[in-house]
Amino acid sequence: MKLHSKIKGKGKPLVILHGFLGMGDNWKTLANAYAKEGFEVHLVDQRNHGRSPHDPAFSYELMAEDLKNYLEDKHLEKVSIIGHSMGGKVAMRFATLYPESLNRLIIVDIAPKYYPQHHQQILEGLTQIAKAKLTSRSDADELLAKYISLKAIRQFLLKNLYWKTPDELNLRINLQALKNNIEEVGKGLPQNSKYGGETLFLKGGNSDYIQDKDEKGITSHFENFEIKAIKNSGHWVHAEEREDFLQVSLEFLKTN
Structure with missing residues (x-):
């Protein structure tokens, strides 16, 4: 499947994965900001979203594979990824399947656990x-x-x-x-899937998607991570407190 995307800027490749019922365009303001900081930002529409192709099949494995194919098509060998909510689940699955393709990983307000259907x-x-x-x-x-x-x-x-x-x-x-396929959206990472690269979990200070008790579950999948909260924000952290989100994410992305 050939995913639709918009690409902004030149420099280190950064892929942004939107949440459920979203699209890459939701992130265009932040994408312009990252582009000014020396990143080539890929705003990807995931399958069955935005302008990307429709398909009856829908799972995190398939979406991780879609992303792998996208990187190959664009000749991108190593990228950083920001994934929000459903996009964060895709990013986590991608990291455990294709760790060699990743530089840095930012997961926005989602844990690797199962979430009950609530849409x-x-x-x-x-x-x-x-x-x-x-x-x-x-x-x-x-x-x-x-x-x-x-x-x-x-x-x-x-x-x-x-x-x-x-x-x-x-x-x-x-x-x-x-x-x-709505039950697929809530699924957690497979039990034995692990990723050892540097990972930042950014949670909304007023959101309950990542709770203190979830840290144990995160530890079972991610060997090298930290969790930071953005004050005064809910689940749409990047939209509600854009400047703080940008500052904290850039600090992580730019660390060698």
Whole structure:
């Protein structure tokens, strides 16, 4: 599968992997900042997301393989990776399967453990949007508000809208494949998978995705890691406290 991406800047290769129902474009402001600091930033759309191909198959092994193929296609031998949420799970699986391809690894607000399925309301709202054949973004927001009260989350999700025809909006994501494979999203790393390279876990100070009790589980997979919290941020750490996130991540990425 040939993944879609946008590439910004020149220098050390840095791949950014978005979260569930997101796309590379969610990170474009930070990508421009990394590019100014001497990185060639690859904003990748993962399978069934953004402008990348749709496929009924969906798993972390497949997405790690997609990324490996992407690096080969772009002739990138060793990269640093930032992965948020689902993208962090992909990055962790990639690290354990292809450690020789990695320089530095940043995992954003996700642990290598199993997470119970918790996207039911979001997926139902998006299903209704897909069925409605809407003709305005405001109508889409009004419909989605019946399922999701937080405007910031609705705005994030509605970035998936595009004009299928001049007078009909549709969703870029492969909604059916994601619904069919929703249990895959919560899966943890396989028990015996390990990575010895330098890894930074960046968690939201107000998020419960990485808890103190998760450190033992992280230790069982990662031999060389640290965990840092970004104050005043929830699960979307990079969007909520962008400057602090940029500073802490750059400090790690630039350390020789």
